[in-house]
Amino acid sequence: MRERKTSSPLCFLFGAFLLLAISTSAVAQRHADTVVMFRPGSGPGIGREAAYFPNNVLGLPDSNARPTVPSVDPVQILSLGLGGEIVLGFNAPIVDGPGPDFTVFENAFFYNLGGKQRTFAEPAAVAVSxxxxxxxxxxxxxxxxxxxxxxxxxxxxxxPFDPTISGGDQFDLSTVGLDSVRYIRLRDLTGIVLNNSAHPFWDPTLTSFDLDAVVALHTASPGNGNADTGAISQPISLQIGRDGQAVVMFQVSQQSQVRVRLWNRLGQQSEQVVDATLPAGIHTVPFHPAAGSGIWFLTLEESGKLVATYPFGVMR
Ligand SMILES: [Ca+2]
Ligand SMILES: [Ca+2]
Incomplete structure (x- = not known):
């Protein structure tokens, strides 16, 4: 996928083919490893988590979450926004084993309304690839x-790996007839509840799906001879030093015309960071973005071809 030719990185924000490159570890993991694409929806709360993105949706669910006291910690939770969507990647393929194969953790919670227990639910449609x-x-x-x-x-x-006690919503690949997937897409559906006051889950304070984590319950041969045990390269990333100075670090595969550009979440170019002929190897350039709070993307292109995208958050 990473070799896919793309004439302009502009379109990537809106396609499901965006390739990504955030890896938390070279070791096979049973939670999401990368954010492949994030297209925020509308409504309040979007972007306040920018400083913690994408780590707030990678890793395990918030250990402080309780069935009646949801996690609202932006370090742990990303609001998709009404109609927003996100695609998560897994280094180790999720496979169809007995029963459910992965669990999606959101911050739904039980509450009482007129003496009846209800669930505060901000739903999302789930798709796999x-x-x-x-x-x-x-x-x-x-x-x-x-x-x-x-x-x-x-x-x-x-x-979180025991679906009988962990909570969250479980999905079984056999339901859709697939035996192995590496991508999970979540698309906010809160509008179908919020826009219908007769809906059994209707509550005027609903906003949008708040993603905490996705964990795999069955993965392909973790640890041995699998593609997932090799390091996932991170061709471009933002590194912040202890002194607070930022550099963009990127790897060029062969001598070529290299462009590194900064985009906002609407796919608008904000800044050209590098435009030069560079030799193969790892390069760094100081980065002093004028970028304001929000979610941003760095792209790396070699000879006009999109090589990698790196999403990151800024909070000022
Ligand atoms: Ca299954
Ligand atoms: Ca989380």
């Missing part, structure tokens, strides 16, 4: 919300 291009969506019921993510509270005290 082998290649990050072609996605298959899990079926869901727009009234009961069964089949959506974001409807079952998290118990952060429990083992």
């Amino acid at each position: 082998r290649d990050g291009v072609s996605f298959t969506q899990f079926p869901f019921d727009s009234v009961t919300l069964l089949g959506c993510a974001g409807i079952t509270p998290t118990d952060g005290r429990a083992n």
Whole structure:
């Protein structure tokens, strides 16, 4: 996928083919390893988590989450915004094993309204893909919300890999007839509840799906002879030193015309960081972005071809 030819990185923000490059470790992990694409939706709260993105959706669910006290910690939670979507990548393929194969953790919670227990649910549709291009969506019921993510509270005290006690919403690849996937897409559906005051989950304070984490319950041969055990290269990244100085670090595969550009989340170019013929190897350039708070993307191009994208957050 990374070799895909793209005439302009501009379009990537809006396509499901955006390739990404954030890796938290070279070791096979059972939670999401990368944010491949994030297209924020609308509404309040979007972007306040920018300083913590993408780590707030990688890793394990917030251990402080409780079924009646949801996590609202921006270090842990990313609001997608109404209609927003995100694609997560897994270094180790998720495979179809017995029962559910992955769990999506959101910050749904139980509360009382008129003496009745209800669930505060901000649902999302879930889709999976082998290649990050072609996605298959899990079926869901727009009234009961069964089949959506974001409807079952998290118990952060429990083992997140034990779906019988962890909470969150489980998905079984056999439901969509796939035996192995490496990408999961979540698309906010809160509007179907919020825009219908007769909906059983209606609550005027709903905003949008708040992603905490996705963990894999079944992965392909973790640890041995799998592609996932090799280091995922990170061709471009932002490194912040202890003195607070930032540099863009990037790797050039062969001598070529190299461009590094900064984009906002709308796909508008904000800054050209590098435009030069450079030799193969690892390069660094000081980075003093005028970028304001929000989510930004650095792109690396060699001879006009998009090599990698690096999303990061800024909070000022
Ligand atoms: Ca299964
Ligand atoms: Ca989290």
